[in-house]
Amino acid sequence: MVAQLHRAPSGERLRAIDGFLGTAYADLVEHDDRLRGTAVQARFDRGVAHLTGEVADRDELALVRRLVGRLDGVLAVWSTVRVAGREPVVMDLGCGAAKQYPGNLGLDLRMAPGVDAQADLSGPLPLAGDSVDVIFTVHILEHLIDFLTLVDECHRVLRPGGVLHVMSPWWGHVNAVADPTHVRLLDVQTFKHMCDRHPGAPRWYPLHTGCDGASVFADLTPLDADEPGPDPGHLARFFD
Known part of the structure; x- marks a missing residue:
């Protein structure tokens, strides 16, 4: 039963999920006041969110990570976002x-x-x-x-x-x-x-x-x- 619950999705389904997640993140940026104007971009690859761009401080990055991580279908949130102009x-x-x-x-x-x-x-x-x-x-x-x-x-x-x-x-x-x-x-x-x-x-x-x-x-x-x-x-x- 456990193996059935965790059956690996097909490549076609993964691509569809990535498309959904990209649209969901664009919705967040447009309609959530906490993210409106953010300079963080999100790319989704097989359920992993790849964040790039820049934030003013660590709290802003933590907020973006948290909101992206709440999207259904996200498996991990990987980030190389600059914080206050500093490359990580x-x-x-x-x-x-x-x-x-x-x-x-x-x-x-x-x-x-x-x-x-x-x-x-x-x-x-x-x-x-x-x-x-x-x-x-x-x-x-x-x-x-x-x-x-x-x-x-x-x-x-x-x-x-x-x-x-x-x-x-x-x-x-x-x-x-x-x-x-x-x-x-x-x-x-x-x-x-x-x-x-x-x-x-x-x-x-x-x-x-x-x-x-x-x-x-x-x-x-x-x-x-x-x-x-x-x-x-x-x-x-x-x-x-």
């Missing part, structure tokens, strides 16, 4: 030759075209704390036996308001088990437990999570020890 520092971990965006800084175990520096993702990242705005871990966590070590390192290096983007094969799809280098299986519920670990562990706030029947997605922002966590209504949007 975006890291692509384990990118190989396939960065998510050309301007990202690539970190990988092996040098390849597009890799800017070598690093073993199973250990400490060669990055200063509070130095990065966005981190992509696309098809990475499933390759790490202890991926929480990497997640904790992402928490350390992200600036306040920064975002960790995760994309991994969903455990119920053949892609999750077809690759023998996959050593972990992930579900949307995995992110619930990442956001509710033992006291003293780095804390995350789930901005958005989703599953398209083939992959799971999560947009997570770091919380300080004294910041309030998500309320039950917010968690109920994503988790059992």
